[in-house]
Amino acid sequence: MDYKVIIKDVLENNDIGPGDISECYGDEVRINATALNFKNICLGLHKINRSPVMMLFASDERAGRGVFVVTAVFMAAKYKKWFFVNMDVKKESPAFDSLSKEIYSATFFEREIKEMFGIEPKDHPDMRRLNLHDEVWPEGAYPLRKDFNAGAKSESAGAYEFKRIEGEGVFEVPVGPVHAGIIGPGHFRFSVAGEPIINLETRLGFTHRGVEKLMEGKDVPGAIRIAECVTGDSCFGHSLAFSHAVEKICGAKVPEGVLAARAIFLELERMYNHVADIGGIAIDVGFSFPSNHAAMIKETMLALNQKLTGSRYLKNINEIGGIKKNLSAEERSYLRKTLVQVLKDFKDLKTTLLDSVSFMDRADSTGVLRKKTAEDLGVVGLAARASGIPMDLRKDFPGIYDKIKFNLMKQDNGDALARLNVRLSEFEGSAGIIMQLLDKLDLQAVEPSGAKMSIKAGSALGYAEGWRGAILYWVKLNEEGIVERCKIVDPSFHNWAGLSFAVLGNIIPDFPLCNKSFNLSYPGNDL
Amino acid sequence: MLNIFRKRLSKGVVTRPLAGAGQVLPEGVEVLGEELKKEIYKKFGRSFHIREVDTGSCGGCESEIIATTNPIYDIQRFGIDFVASPRHADALLVTGPVSKNMVLALKKTYDAMPDPKFVITLGDCALNGGLFKDSYYTAKGANNVVPVAMHIPGCPPDPALIIRHILAFLHQYK
Ligand code: SF4
Numbered sequence: 001m002d003y004k005v006i007i008k009d010v011l012e013n014n015d016i017g018p019g020d021i022s023e024c025y026g027d028e029v030r031i032n033a034t035a036l037n038f039k040n041i042c043l044g045l046h047k048i049n050r051s052p053v054m055m056l057f058a059s060d061e062r063a064g065r066g067v068f069v070v071t072a073v074f075m076a077a078k079y080k081k082w083f084f085v086n087m088d089v090k091k092e093s094p095a096f097d098s099l100s101k102e103i104y105s106a107t108f109f110e111r112e113i114k115e116m117f118g119i120e121p122k123d124h125p126d127m128r129r130l131n132l133h134d135e136v137w138p139e140g141a142y143p144l145r146k147d148f149n150a151g152a153k154s155e156s157a158g159a160y161e162f163k164r165i166e167g168e169g170v171f172e173v174p175v176g177p178v179h180a181g182i183i184g185p186g187h188f189r190f191s192v193a194g195e196p197i198i199n200l201e202t203r204l205g206f207t208h209r210g211v212e213k214l215m216e217g218k219d220v221p222g223a224i225r226i227a228e229c230v231t232g233d234s235c236f237g238h239s240l241a242f243s244h245a246v247e248k249i250c251g252a253k254v255p256e257g258v259l260a261a262r263a264i265f266l267e268l269e270r271m272y273n274h275v276a277d278i279g280g281i282a283i284d285v286g287f288s289f290p291s292n293h294a295a296m297i298k299e300t301m302l303a304l305n306q307k308l309t310g311s312r313y314l315k316n317i318n319e320i321g322g323i324k325k326n327l328s329a330e331e332r333s334y335l336r337k338t339l340v341q342v343l344k345d346f347k348d349l350k351t352t353l354l355d356s357v358s359f360m361d362r363a364d365s366t367g368v369l370r371k372k373t374a375e376d377l378g379v380v381g382l383a384a385r386a387s388g389i390p391m392d393l394r395k396d397f398p399g400i401y402d403k404i405k406f407n408l409m410k411q412d413n414g415d416a417l418a419r420l421n422v423r424l425s426e427f428e429g430s431a432g433i434i435m436q437l438l439d440k441l442d443l444q445a446v447e448p449s450g451a452k453m454s455i456k457a458g459s460a461l462g463y464a465e466g467w468r469g470a471i472l473y474w475v476k477l478n479e480e481g482i483v484e485r486c487k488i489v490d491p492s493f494h495n496w497a498g499l500s501f502a503v504l505g506n507i508i509p510d511f512p513l514c515n516k517s518f519n520l521s522y523p524g525n526d527l
Numbered sequence: 528m529l530n531i532f533r534k535r536l537s538k539g540v541v542t543r544p545l546a547g548a549g550q551v552l553p554e555g556v557e558v559l560g561e562e563l564k565k566e567i568y569k570k571f572g573r574s575f576h577i578r579e580v581d582t583g584s585c586g587g588c589e590s591e592i593i594a595t596t597n598p599i600y601d602i603q604r605f606g607i608d609f610v611a612s613p614r615h616a617d618a619l620l621v622t623g624p625v626s627k628n629m630v631l632a633l634k635k636t637y638d639a640m641p642d643p644k645f646v647i648t649l650g651d652c653a654l655n656g657g658l659f660k661d662s663y664y665t666a667k668g669a670n671n672v673v674p675v676a677m678h679i680p681g682c683p684p685d686p687a688l689i690i691r692h693i694l695a696f697l698h699q700y701k
Contacts, residue, residue, distance in 0.1 A: 136627045177632050180611035182579045182589050206628045207583040210662035232587025295597035523585045
């Protein structure tokens with residue numbers, strides 16, 4: 001059985017012909033839908049692949065073709081394919097049939113399409129804006145339309161309406177946007193009955209900077225700089241996903257040495273973030289010794305990054321087709337040595353945490369995200385794996401990881417402890433991956449100079465399994481190699497809803513712990 | 528518990544003398560730090576308290592600010608601390624290009640601080656918007672919203688640089 005069965009299914013159940021389906025780059029299947037069959041095709045792909053809506057976005061093609069285009073992306077992990085469903089939407093009073101009532105994971109994407117393009121998802125249950133806050137942004141100004149005038153002045157379109165939970169003894173606790181710690185801004189509104197949280201409404205968008213608009217009109221090197229600054233804890237993951245898209249478009253054959261070095265950097269990013277979160281989880285239950293211990297390991301990892309790449313956050317090292325600097329033999333052996341030491345320290349950290357009864361008591365069964373809920377919400381990455389969903393792009397679309405032995409770290413309980421455990425195992429797993437990749441690099445006399453290629457026009461999906469989960473970039477370039485449209489999906493965008501469900505029934509003092517166990521990105525979500 | 532003591536003893540003191548930690552640091556900052564401790568003691572009544580506000584940063588700057596408090600840099604040894612409320616703060620440390628959505632929150636945080644108060648911007652974004660300067664949704668830097676006394680450049684500035692700048696700022700302060 002292969003992915004053709006899915007194509008067959010689409011053809012059988014919808015009024016389209018084989019000519020409407022095309023394949024490109026070996027991992028993308030593109031289906032041209034119409035306003036009449038778009039929804040049905042999406043529902044079919046969602047069901048047959050058990051895939052959430054991985055991306056759903058619009059592009060403004062009014063200048064060329066006189067229409068808007070709406071695209072939905074599903075993942076067929078089993079067949080290592082991405083399914084795209086494209087639909088033209090007419091430019092006068094643009095609208096399409098909302099998927100949200102049938103597929104929850106489409107909800108936020110559709111709200112975003114509405115606020116950014118003014119395209120109406122018909123029959124959507126919740127049309128409140130996400131990023132362009134009503135208090136400071138007028139009605140009818142759609143930034144991602146090509147004819148949007150950046151000079152639009154700030155004016156208010158009213159106030160945001162929070163969901164109200166009413167009843168005897170129910171009260172609300174609003175928190176944020178400015179929080180007590182050194183952390184991004186977001187607003188949380190808890191409704192509490194007695195002690196347990198019965199509803200959490202999260203209002204984000206406070207770090208919205210208009211990233212996708214800024215990407216437009218940039219050349220490829222300029223765009224990659226922006227990708228690195230989408231979320232500062234995943235600089236490399238984001239630049240990798242972006243470069244992957246461009247390399248697909250341009251047909252670049254990236255040498256294996258480069259792929260290996262990039263995978264090393266991606267794993268280094270995973271390691272420093274995982275250990276920082278492990279420390280964060282400890283401090284959020286008031287256990288400061290291991291948290292300081294973790295901070296020391298993180299600092300060692302950042303210093304290591306600096307030594308290898310010149311940047312503590314692995315910025316400015318990746319470029320299209322290659323990397324800017326190879327890992328020399330001395331650097332490779334230094335990396336090995338440091339990892340051995342780090343793993344030793346990490347073992348102590350792990351023992352301190354797991355041996356502490358009071359710590360385990362706090363983390364165990366706190367903030368449970370059930371598997372079914374996680375699937376419905378379309379949660380991805382680390383949080384999905386902690387809830388029993390075996391999803392990891394390094395396994396599903398392996399690339400260089402095909403040649404490496406490592407286990408997919410899965411837990412079944414979906415609680416804070418499960419998310420901690422996934423991190424604990426992945427930290428060590430990543431070190432193992434790096435060691436194997438180093439062996440590979442040692443064997444080859446690598447001179448991973450960049451791939452030879454020329455810029456072409458086209459569009460493609462780039463992806464990478466960042467430490468939080470799947471980072472997705474859909475990039476469209478014109479003939480001059482200028483970005484026409486770039487849709488970015490950080491895993492946080494999928495996972496924030498997961499946090500809102502995980503906290504239900506927990507008490508507010510456990511919120512920091514629940515929150516940290518997800519540790520989602522504000523800027524990655526808000527763009 | 529035993530494990531904790533064992534670890535504590537085997538690790539010893541990890542806090543680095545600043546001169547060694549970041550190559551950017553000139554010799555003698557440590558001494559400067561000691562002097563400043565006395566100055567802070569005099570000028571600010573024992574300690575200098577900072578409230579941090581993220582106005583749309585990518586999080587890189589926050590990561591480095593947090594790193595200044597780790598056992599290796601340990602900014603607290605100079606009497607500088609990060610606090611949870613603007614009411615407790617002498618200075619406001621602002622990161623990010625100031626998203627339109629954060630303009631009001633930034634103003635309110637500033638207004639909530641007691642006098643005398645200073646704003647320090649940190650990171651290229653906070654200076655003038657940095658990479659996000661041409662966006663439709665940023666105020667192009669914090670000084671368009673609140674008066675800024677000092678800037679710490681970088682994307683992000685590393686912890687040693689942050690400490691050095693804060694110390695230098697306090698040194699000038701009369
Ligand atoms: S200055 Fe750089 S590191 Fe700091 S918030 Fe801006 S982009 Fe991020």
